[in-house]
Amino acid sequence: MRNNIHLYRNKYILLFILPGAILIFMILNISFGSVHIPIREIWKLITGESNNIIYTNIIIKSRIPQTITACLAGSALAVSGLILQTMFKNPLAGPSVLGINSGASLGVALVTLFFTGTYQISSHGNMMHLSSLLAAFLGAFLIMLVILFMAAKVKNNAMLLIIGLMVGYITSSLVSVLKYYSMQENIHAFVMWGLGSFSNTSWLDMRLFIPIILSGLLLSLFAVKSLNMLNLGERYAQNLGLNVKTSRFFIIFITSILASVITAFCGPIAFLGLAVPHISRLLSHSTDHKVLIPHTMLTGAMLALLCNLLARMPWTDYTLPINAVTSIFGAPVVIYIILKKRNLL
Amino acid sequence: MTTILKTHNLSIGYVDKKTTNILHKNISLSVNQGELVCLLGPNGAGKSTLLRSLSGVQKQLSGNIFLHNKSVSEYSIKNLSQQIGLVLTERNFSGMRVIDLVSLGRYPYTGFFARLTKTDYKIVLKVLQDTGLIKFKHKLINELSDGEQQRVMIARVLAQQTSLIILDEPTAFLDLPGRYEVFQMLVNLAHDYNKTILLSTHDLDLAIKFADKIWLLGKDKPFVCGIPEDLILKGQFAYFFDNNKLKFNLQSGSFEVSGKIQKPVHINGNGIEAQWISKALNRKGYYESNDPNLPINIEIKNSGNYTLNNHNTEHKADSIETLLDLLE
Known part of the structure; x- marks a missing residue:
């Protein structure tokens, strides 16, 4: 459009560079790992000429699900971070900061530690236990409601963050009580889950994971208008015709789904949700969520893929927890933002 | 004249836990189209609450508000957003640019994904032109001056194209020229574009000068409205704002610090010099009296040539400054 009313200088980043980078990182994610698979072999697999069963197995059973999980998890966490930052008008809001991750953790802990022996959370190939998924969602949603209730009471952003942190402490103390009375092997499973990983989703899990996350991401696009209005604060938003209560509930619902499902499947992933929206704002020079939401999704996916690649430490036999x-990478970004851009939100 | 907004037995306040805090009861008011109404009153009287209640973003405790003779509760949120525009004291610019924020004013008219049409863009650009903001359109609002920021907020509400515009303290934090500019802008909107403007302010003199109607809201005092001059003459300003330190001066239409012992002075002469001498004397604790037989008497011969008769001693002065020195 000729009319450059919405100043959006770096359209090309969104349209070409980010998708390009995602594609490259996807290929690298499939190729690199403890077993190096040459890109030639990947191409052979795509064209159906491959006869290397080992490579095919690794790619299909492990690398592709992991790549998809990283993509979706990065997008989902980043978008939920963006939404929370706009809704609470707080640049330091994010699923992990406001205690949503710990709410989900509590849910997962209740299921894995309390109902001992029913199933093991980090075991490959098992369908993610529906009850743990549900528990994670309920835990996250509950914490979101608590935070929202507090947000109505305290207008001060710093106070809200502190409350979020405190709620996080309470839930983690509950989790440690649960741990104390749990069986060894369950604790180990829970600790492994708590380190975070994109590799715990099997194809069976994918049947649940992909549709939920994709629909959550899709739904977040429906919040564009409300989020743009909420940029100005709730009263202005209402004066601009927004039904604040309804849209706030809708927004919390989406965020809880995204953050909690990712946390249930991948463990509590730190910093992606907090840092990526800031990177997107810096890159896009925009405050319009029509631009920001897709931008954040793509940046989130790209960075999750990059982190996953680094965590695998190609050319070594070791891996790092994600x-x-x-x-x-996330903490320095946040420090940079605080130092550089004081008025970002 | 068309009445645009009317209330019937309106009670405003807020509910805190289980207690209801009533700030004001039984307010009945009406606003006519094309009027500039200024709401005055001391802090804590409930000015902001009244404005928020009238604009529909805060629920009233009881009573009815009618917009175009229809109860506000019968309007949908979207409909209401096309009728009443709001400018509040809270400012969240979130790193927005001028044009982004002004475009938000078109949101009541956009669809689900808030796509702006060509007409919307045209309206936004027209508003930016009219408010003199077109040269800043791609600037970050945080980088503008206070006065310019306030203009941006007014531009946004103009883009909303509502017949009624409610502003909460639009002149707070502005310097003197900024205050005049905002008031002048609002007067133009009311008188030339037939917009109805309702604003709260602490700028008494500007309100008296520019307002078509003034509303007075005080703690534990009945709500009063009228045109500024009537309210002054009826002593309403004095009633609402006077305390033991502050007195409303009927002559000048402004408040003066009271408490000093006031001595009468007779000024022999009139015109502009007499007025300014009177003002200077006021500051020093004297007031002008018509009685020619007072112990202190000042005669203005011609410009810069004054004679002071202080208890039968005569002094000459060539400026007001020496005059005041001689008095002390």
Whole structure:
């Protein structure tokens, strides 16, 4: 459109560079790992000429599900971070900061630790236990409601963050009580889950994971108008014709689904939700969620893929927990933002 | 004249836990189209609450508000957003650019995904032109001055194209020229574009100068409205704002610090010099009296040539400053 009314200088980043980078990182994610698979072989598999059963097995059973999981998890966490930051008008909001991750953790802990022996959370190939998924969602949703209730009471953003952190502490203390009375092997499973990983979703899990996350991401696009209005604060939003109560519930619902399902499947992933929206704002120079939501999704997917690649530490026999990588890259981003851009939100 | 907004036995306040805090009861008011109405009153009287209740973003405790003779509760949120525009004191610019924020004013007219049509763009650009913001359109609002930021907020509400515009303290934080500019802009909107403007302010002198109607809202005092001059003459300003430190001066239409011992002075002469001498004397604790037989008497011969008769001693002064020095 000729009319450059919405100043959006870096359209090309959104349209070409990010999808291009995602594609490249996807291929690298499939190729690199403890077993290196040459890109030639991947191409052979796509064209159906491959006869290397080992490679085919690794790619189909492990690398592709992991790549898809990383993509969707990155998008979902980043979008839920963006939505939370806009809704609470707080640049430091994010699923992990506001205690939503810990709410989901509590749910998962209740199921894995309390109902001992029924199933093991990190075992490959098992369909993710529906009850643990549901528990994660309920835990996250409950914490969101608590935070929202507090947000209505305290207008001060810093206070809200502190409350979020405290709620996080309460849930983690409950989790540790649960751990104390649990069986060894369940605790191990829970700890492994808590380190975070994109590799715990089997194809069986995917049947649930992909549709839920995709519909959550799709639904978030429906919040564009409300989020743009909420940029100005709730009263202005209402004066602009927004039914604040309904849309707030809708927004919480989406965020809880996205954050909790990712947390249930991949463990609590730190910093992606907090840092990616800021990167998107910096790159897009926009506050319009029509631009920001897709931008955040793509940036989130790209960075999750990158982190996953780094966590695998190609050319070595070791792997890192994904949380270690996301924190190492995420925390400096947040510090940079605080130092550089004071008025970002 | 068309009445645009009317209330019937309106009670405003807020509900906090289980207690209901009533700030004001039984307010009955009406606003005519094309009027500029200024709401005055001390802090804590409930000005913001009244404005928020009238604009529909805060629920009233009881009573009815009628917009175009239809109860506000019968309007849908979207409909209401096309009728009443709001400018509040809270400012969240979130790194927005001028044009983005002004475009938000078109949201009541957009569809589900808030796509702006060509007409919407045209309206936004026209508003930016009219408010003199077109040269800033791609600037970050945070980088503008306070006065310019306030203009952006007014531009946004103009893009909303509502017949009624409600502003909560639009002149707060502005410097003197900024205040005049905002008031002048609002007067133009009311008188030239037939918009109805309702605003709260602490700028008494500007309100008296520009407002078509003034509303007075005080703690534990009945709600009063009228045109500024009537309210002054009826002593309403004095009633609403006077306390032991502040007195409303009927002559000047402004407040003066009281408490000093006031001594009468007779000024012999009139015109502009007499007025300014009177003002200077006021500051020093004297007031002008018509009685020619007072112990202190000032005679204005011609410009810069004054004679002071202080208890039968005569002094000459060539400026008001020396005059005041001689008095002390």
